[in-house]
Amino acid sequence: MKVPLHSPGPVGPTGRGPALPGPSRRGLLRAGLAASAVGSVAALGGCAATVGPVGERPLVPPKAPDENVTLTYWTWWPALQAVADIWNAEHPDIQVRAVTIPGGLDGGYAKMFNSLVAGNQPDLAQVEFFQIPSFLVENGLEDLGRYGALDHAHLYDEWQWLQAAHIGGHYGIPVDSGPLMYFHRSDKYEEWGIGEAPTTWEEYADAARRVAADTGGSEHIESFPVGDADWLAGLCMQAGARWFTTEGGEWTVDFVDEASVRVAEFWEPLVHERALDLTHAVWSNGWFQALQRGTIGTWTVGSWGDAIIRGNDPDNPGRWKVAGLPQWPGEPRREGTWGGSASVVLSGAPHPHEAVLFAHWLSTDQRAVDAMITECGIGWAASEQVNEDSVRNRGADPFFSDQNYTGIIADATRHIPSEWVWGPTLSRTKNHIGDAFRAAVADGTSFVDALAAAQRNTIEDIRHKGLSVRSAS
Template identity: 35%
Template sequence: MWTSKMTRRQGLRALAGAAAGLAAAGCTQQPAPQPGRPAMPGEPVELEFWAWVPGMDEVVATWNRQRPDIQVHYVEVPAGADGAYPKLYAALEAGAVPDLVQIEFMELPNAVLHGGLVDLAPLGVGEHRHQFVDWTYEQVSFGGGVYAVPQASGPVATYYRKDLFDEWGLTPPATWEEFERVAERVREHDAYLTTFPTNNAEVLSALCWQAGSIWFGADERQWVVDVDNPATHRVTAFWQRLIDRDLVDTIPNSGNAFYKSVQDGRIVSLLGAHWHAEVLEGNAENTAGKWAVARMPQWDAAGPVRTTNLGGSATSVVRGSRFPSQALEFALWLNTDPATVSDLVVKGMGFPALADLSHVAAMDEAFGFFGGQRINDVFRESSESVDNSWKWLPTTNQALEHINAELQGMAAGGRSLREIAVDAEARIIRDLEKKGLPHRS
C-alpha cells in the first residue's frame, strides 16, 4: 500500500478537464500524472488490489504463480456504495491507497472527481482499445484521459418462462408494441408479464437509454444533461399506460416478494442484465429448466438492434501507486487473457467487456437452468448493440436518488413518470452546479 495526497479542488479540475474542457470551468487543467519509476533489475514489485468478484483470490493466485516479478496482494472488499467506495475515498483522504481497485462504470467519474485514479493514456492503454467493446471503453474515457480498463458489463435481454409461454401460445415480444399485447394475454391467466420496479431508477434510465434518450453525456467543454426529451416521454408514456392498465406489476425486481412471484408463475418475464441469470438460478430453484432468454423488445422492428445496459465495472490504477505501469499490466491481463476472463465469467464477474470472445470458453456454456440454451449468444448481440454516447455523471448517485424518491412516491399515488423525468433534470443540474462543474441541458 502506497501513499498519495490530492485535494478535492485538484480532483475537480482533473475531471472537468478530462470530460468538459476547462475553459468553461474557469480553471486550469491538472498535469497528467507522472508514471512511477521503473522497478530496478531484480527488485520485487508488490501491488495491492481491491475487488469483490467471488473467487478473485484464485485468479490473482494464478497471476502470482506466473509472474514472480510482479506479486499482487488481493483484498476482498464489499461491493458498491456501502463498501468499496467509502473505503477507497477514506484511503485517499488518509494518503494510504491500494494500487488497483475494481470500480463500477457509474462510480468512475466520481472517483476521478476525488482525484483518485491514474490517467492510463500516457501509459499506453490506448494501444489496447481494439480489445474491448467500444461502448465499454467509452465508459472509462473522458476527453483524452482513460481512467480504467473495462472488465464487465450488464447487457440486457428478456428472461421469460418458456414453459408458460408455450402453454399459453405466446412468443417473447420482439417489439414494445407486441410487449403490450403479450402483457394483455398474460393477465388473462392472472399473472403479470413483468414488473416495473418503483424502487429502481437505474431500470428507468436503462429503458430510456435503449430508446435513444441519452440522459447524461459530455462534450468537449461540459457535462450534458438531457432527461426531459421526446424519447424519454415515449418510454414514460408507454410504461405509465401499462401501469395504469394493470398490465405490469410494480413491486421491486429483487427481494422475497419478487422471487416468490417468479417461482409461483405470477411474474413470467424479466428485462434483466446478464448477471440476472445467476440471481434467478439462486432464488428460483424450483423453476430450473423452465426459462429461456430472448432479445429485448425493440422500438423499431426494421431498424438496427438497440439494447441497453445495467451495471458494469472496470479495473482502475489508484493515484499514488509506485508502479502504475506494472499495475496496468496486471489489469490488462485480468481483463483480456481468454482463460482468465473465462474463469471470471464462471465465478460471476458479469458479461466480459472483451470484444473477441471466440477463445473465452465460458461463452459456449449451455445453461441447464435455461433448458440447455446458450444464453451468452443473446447477450453477446446485446453487448454489441448498446449506444456508446451515454456517460455517467460525477453526480450519478444523487441523480438516481432523486428519481428513486419520486418513483416510490408514484407507487403511493404520486406524480406520473413523465412528471418525474421533467423534475429530475432540474435537480440533476442543481447537483452539478453545487460541485462547480460546467454543464448544459
C-alpha cells in the same frame, strides 16, 4: 462446443478496431471536467496537494528489474484472490493481494475517496462505469493511457472501452458489463398464449395487459422495478436517449428528451393499470418465489441475471429462455446495458505500470476470465475473444431451453450505443430518480414529471460541484 459469437465485419454503427480516446467520439465534457478539477478537489479535504491534476503529475517509473512489488486490489468480489493467484504463480516479482470491500454505493466508494485523502490508496480498485466521472471531478484517477493502456485497446469491445475514456485520457480497464436481456419463462408464455418473446414494446404492453386480465391479477408478465435507476437508464439508452452531453465547456442534462419521454409514457399506464406486478419488490424473497412459481414470468435485466435465475430455479431446466429487448417501431435496433465495472488506478498509487499489466491480464487472459466467471460470477466479459472462448459458451444450454444463450447476448452487444455518457454526480442522480419514481408510483402521478424532477436535482448537484451546466429544456 465453442460457438463463434460474431460474424466478420463491422459491429454496430461505429465498427470495431482500436478505440482511441478523442472528444469527437463522445459527448462527455472532457475539457469541462479537466478545467474544473482543480477547484473541485477541495471536496476531498486537501487531496489536491497530494495528487494534483492528471496532466501535471510526473510519470511514475516502472519497477526496477530486480525489484519485487505487491499490488493491492480493492474489489467487492470475495473470490477474486483465487483469480489473482493464477497471476501470482507466474509473476513472483509482481504479486497481487485482493482485498474485499463493500460494494461501491454500500460504502466502497466512500472508502476509496477517504484513502485518497489519507494517502493510503490501493494500487487498483474496482469501480463501476457510471462512477468514473465522479472520481475524475475529484482528481481521483490516474490516466492509464500514460502507462500503456492504449496499446491494448483493440482487444476490447468498443462500447465497453469507451466507458472509461474521458478528458482525452483513459481511466480504467473494462472487466465486465451487463447487456440488458429479456429472460422469460417459456412454459408460462405458452400457457398465457403469448408464444415467443415480444419483438416490440407494443407487443409487450399487449401481453402484459392480457396476462393480468386473464388471470384476474394473480399473475403478471413482469414485476415493475420501482425506483430502479439502473434499469431505467438502460431502457432509455436503448430508446436512443442521451441524458448527458457537453459542448463548449458546459454539461447539458436532458432526462426529458423524446426517447426518455417515450419510455416514461410507455411504462406509466402499465403501472397505474396494474398490468405489472407491484406486490413483490424485485430482489425480495416473494419475488424470487414468484419467478419459481411462474406467477411472474419475465425479468428484464443485465446478462449477469442468468446465474441468479439458474441459482433460483436449479431443478427445472428448460423453463427459461432469453432474447434481446423488444424494439421501438421505426427505430434502428438498439440494446441497453445494466451494470459494468473497470479496474482503475487511484491517483497517487505507487505502481501504475504494474497495475495496468495486471488489469489487462485480468480482463483478457482466458484463464482469468473463466475463473472470474466460475468464482466471482461476473457478467459479460470485456473482450470479444474471451467471451467466445469462455466456459460460459458451450453451445446449447439445457437450462435455457437448449438455446446458445451466449450467442444471443453477443448478438445484442452489436447494437449497444457507444455514445452513452454518465454524468459526474451519478450516485446522487440515481437517488433522485429512485425517489421521484417511488413517489409517482405511490401517488399515481406522471412518470415524465418524475424524470423532470430528477433532472432539476441533478443540475443542482452538478452546479454545486463547480461545473458549468444547463438544462436542455
